[in-house]
Amino acid sequence: MGRPVAFFEITSHDAERARKFYGELFEWTTEADPELGGYAMVDTGAGPDAIGGGIGPSQGEGDTGVKIYVRVDNLDDYLARATKLGGQTLVPPMDLPGDFGRFAVFADPDGNPVGLWE
Known part of the structure; x- marks a missing residue:
């Protein structure tokens, strides 16, 4: 069974x-959370089965852009x-705040960042 974009x-x-750009373009709702450094969860308004997302500030050189996170059942194995x-591993496995699991980010052979979420 394939792994879903999550x-x-x-x-x-x-x-x-x-x-502001993505909110106005796609009619998404976002609200920056100061406790998360200005990161905002996105409500696409597409219902409970929609893929969720976030918009936030760049954390370092080269991380600006769009990336997907794929749900996996064993982060370390994937x-x-x-x-x-x-x-190539870009961000090693880390715990997410609260009880939201763990994530990591790798670059594919072309250098595109892809997240894994467990």
């Missing part, structure tokens, strides 16, 4: 501008698999 993320050097297939 989350999308948009990062920008001007997160407020990005939230990260090792990505590496074996020519990928």
